[in-house]
Amino acid sequence: MFGAGGGTSSYREIETAELIVLWGSNARETHPIFFHHVLKGVRNGARLIVIDPRRTSSARWADLWLGLEVGSDIALANGIAHEIIHAGLAREDFVRRATAGFDDYRRCVEAYPAERAEQLTGIPAGVIREVALAYARATRAQICWTLGITEHHNAVDNVLALINLALLTGHVGREGSGLNPLRGQNNVQGGGDMGAIPNRLPGFQDVEDVELRAPFEAAWDCVIPPRRGLHLSQMFDAMERGELTSLYVVGENPAESEADQHRALRLLGGLQHLVVQDIFLTRTCQLADVVLPATASWCEGEGTVTNSERRVQRVRKAVEPPPGARDDLEIVAQLAGRLGRPWGYGSAEKVWAELRGLSPMHRGMTYPRLEALDGIQWPCPSEDHPGTPTLHTRLWAEPRGGPPAPFSVVEHEPPVDELTPDFPIRLTTGRRLDSFNTGVQSSRYASPLRRGESIDLHPEDATQLGVVEGERVRVVSRRGALDAPVRLDPGLRPGLAFMTLHFPDEVPTNVLTIDAYDPKSGTAEFKATAIRVEPLAEPATT
Amino acid sequence: MSAELALSIDGRDIRVAPGTTLREACQLVGTEIPTLCFNPNFTAANACRLCVVELEGARTLVPACSRAVESGMRIQTASDRVRHSRRLVLELLGSSVDLSLAPDLGELLREYGGRPERFSEAGSATVEQPVKVDNELYVRDYSRCVLCYRCVQACGVEAQNTFAIWVSGRGFEARISTEYDAPLPDSACVYCGNCIEVCPTGALMFKSEFDLRAAGTWDEGRQSTTTTICSYCGVGCSLDLVVQDNQIVRVNSPEGNDITLGNLCIKGRFGHQFVSEPKRRERSS
Numbered sequence: 001m002f003g004a005g006g007g008t009s010s011y012r013e014i015e016t017a018e019l020i021v022l023w024g025s026n027a028r029e030t031h032p033i034f035f036h037h038v039l040k041g042v043r044n045g046a047r048l049i050v051i052d053p054r055r056t057s058s059a060r061w062a063d064l065w066l067g068l069e070v071g072s073d074i075a076l077a078n079g080i081a082h083e084i085i086h087a088g089l090a091r092e093d094f095v096r097r098a099t100a101g102f103d104d105y106r107r108c109v110e111a112y113p114a115e116r117a118e119q120l121t122g123i124p125a126g127v128i129r130e131v132a133l134a135y136a137r138a139t140r141a142q143i144c145w146t147l148g149i150t151e152h153h154n155a156v157d158n159v160l161a162l163i164n165l166a167l168l169t170g171h172v173g174r175e176g177s178g179l180n181p182l183r184g185q186n187n188v189q190g191g192g193d194m195g196a197i198p199n200r201l202p203g204f205q206d207v208e209d210v211e212l213r214a215p216f217e218a219a220w221d222c223v224i225p226p227r228r229g230l231h232l233s234q235m236f237d238a239m240e241r242g243e244l245t246s247l248y249v250v251g252e253n254p255a256e257s258e259a260d261q262h263r264a265l266r267l268l269g270g271l272q273h274l275v276v277q278d279i280f281l282t283r284t285c286q287l288a289d290v291v292l293p294a295t296a297s298w299c300e301g302e303g304t305v306t307n308s309e310r311r312v313q314r315v316r317k318a319v320e321p322p323p324g325a326r327d328d329l330e331i332v333a334q335l336a337g338r339l340g341r342p343w344g345y346g347s348a349e350k351v352w353a354e355l356r357g358l359s360p361m362h363r364g365m366t367y368p369r370l371e372a373l374d375g376i377q378w379p380c381p382s383e384d385h386p387g388t389p390t391l392h393t394r395l396w397a398e399p400r401g402g403p404p405a406p407f408s409v410v411e412h413e414p415p416v417d418e419l420t421p422d423f424p425i426r427l428t429t430g431r432r433l434d435s436f437n438t439g440v441q442s443s444r445y446a447s448p449l450r451r452g453e454s455i456d457l458h459p460e461d462a463t464q465l466g467v468v469e470g471e472r473v474r475v476v477s478r479r480g481a482l483d484a485p486v487r488l489d490p491g492l493r494p495g496l497a498f499m500t501l502h503f504p505d506e507v508p509t510n511v512l513t514i515d516a517y518d519p520k521s522g523t524a525e526f527k528a529t530a531i532r533v534e535p536l537a538e539p540a541t542t
Numbered sequence: 543m544s545a546e547l548a549l550s551i552d553g554r555d556i557r558v559a560p561g562t563t564l565r566e567a568c569q570l571v572g573t574e575i576p577t578l579c580f581n582p583n584f585t586a587a588n589a590c591r592l593c594v595v596e597l598e599g600a601r602t603l604v605p606a607c608s609r610a611v612e613s614g615m616r617i618q619t620a621s622d623r624v625r626h627s628r629r630l631v632l633e634l635l636g637s638s639v640d641l642s643l644a645p646d647l648g649e650l651l652r653e654y655g656g657r658p659e660r661f662s663e664a665g666s667a668t669v670e671q672p673v674k675v676d677n678e679l680y681v682r683d684y685s686r687c688v689l690c691y692r693c694v695q696a697c698g699v700e701a702q703n704t705f706a707i708w709v710s711g712r713g714f715e716a717r718i719s720t721e722y723d724a725p726l727p728d729s730a731c732v733y734c735g736n737c738i739e740v741c742p743t744g745a746l747m748f749k750s751e752f753d754l755r756a757a758g759t760w761d762e763g764r765q766s767t768t769t770t771i772c773s774y775c776g777v778g779c780s781l782d783l784v785v786q787d788n789q790i791v792r793v794n795s796p797e798g799n800d801i802t803l804g805n806l807c808i809k810g811r812f813g814h815q816f817v818s819e820p821k822r823r824e825r826s827s
Binding site for chain 2: 442
């Protein structure tokens, strides 16, 4: 946001907030230690509002739970903004001095009075007003979100809708107030910071900016393609068109993690050449022409990761990898050598030293400093800089530093996969406490909490379908079908079902999901699939 | 800003900020007060009475870990009365509880000249009982439990807020227990292992450590500890991986870490099995 892709606050700041909003995040299960900081905040008197279609284990800690319709987040955010503006609680001094585009934004949210927002979201108008007043009046307020916001076809607009709220109320750029996307994987933040996204160079620098590109071209003695590349979803579209015929996959299992799995398998299977680098022979590896066995980077090699509070942290080698497995860096460097580019990086620290030379926001982070300070939060422009716990304080500086933060006009758009009489139930997906993604890591320890995959239904839906807990049913979407046992969850609402992606060998949830994706982020709409559930006449064999 | 408070510790005068505890004040003059139930990340539990010191004018000894400094206090940290009280606490624990995996307490027993045998020879009761092994992640050996309450605190409001365990029973019958003494898989436990992290006596133990000890192959001399970052979600919890014979045998988190305060979740604490999964070796052939 505002030119920097990271959360604005430190975890410890959550403890001092007056109001904490978890929006599309079940942090109690998906970010448990972050939730410890939330609980400290609650113990310190903070009010906790959880916005999630499911009444999750996080929601059980909330003063207020808003069980909105899946995919109606923008309508809710704009409705809240409408109430804030009409109550005269917009932070006008901040809006004037630190933002741009407020008039267009105000005209946009004028179309979202609480009554209309209620129709779109299912949240009573009075509750929308209550949240609006609480957020605007809090001295320090935090909005934290996860994939409930970003796994939608309009993910970026969803995020912008939340940023708008913070700009409207001045809840950003000050200690204790902020906007925080909780990253789902241990180096999602670092991957983006290092340029492992299609439009950025290391240091989150725009690849399409000739001036930013120049130092890299000098350092690497090459010409960098001046245009952004493809994100994951665009790559699959390019495979469909026959334009992308070779793929090198590092540490990802798209054969099981991609939405619309039938399509993903067909496209991966149709490639001319597939190389997969992973620690296990995953389903994707099984489709590959070449498999490069890799080390588990977090404990079998050296390097850094970056967490959700922008803290660059050292990972260190604790165990020897199995014979034949090689460090990711070694594999990539050797590959480069065979391609005629002997890079000569001897160690992760040497790569890091080069990065520091090219990325201003990492410049002050030497390995010894990362060690001594237990990680450093970017930006850290020089070796005497302590790192930045709170981002965008420039917006409050006198005079304001840098350009104003823009409001964005964003409109409600329902999920792509429509509910119809044939597909009347909304399926949403997520994680459980003891498991992770497609289970490559988490399926291999003996968790006493593990109960296997299921389709979770509200008891009323189960009664209407005439099915009971544990009974196997057929789940059908417009793209595929599978059989799964029923689990009853009164935390769901009638018409809302829930599954995870954790056990693809048992239940391949992604044969159901839709690969409609956000044009900017490329994230598929895992959170909103239209399904029907059919009782099975007799026990099925899958 | 309130004025500093003056007190004397073992005859030495010192001034400290209001809110400082006696234990902290003692630390400032270089006197370490022994503690058992105290954990720097938790509110003082006031359970073990090992940290007592003598406050001039007070009828009873006072717990240094929680008692705040007041102006004009005169404190004795090693008087006969203090030493006698600490010795008795240690002897009673030593006579009834298996302290063989609590080296710190053993050392204190020696330092205070404690003789637990004067109770055990007299046939005093012990808390000996079978080890509870009811899941693959951690075991509970309450023969080693000194009732310091740290696990209860870690499971409760001080950290995890799961409330799977509490103290049940009264007096000598007091035990740490799940609801209705249910096995862990039937309890509210979420296997964060934050209770193991704070257990000072080995009563709560990783199953991996328990099995190696049972096989006689647990060997701290062959172990190394490396700090790294968890491989799961994006919070970035620091893990101290304890490795023996190239196997991760125990996972802690540094108690001073700003992100974790020593706490982890089930994945960070126990979810590392995949690293040593035999399938990773097969494939390389």
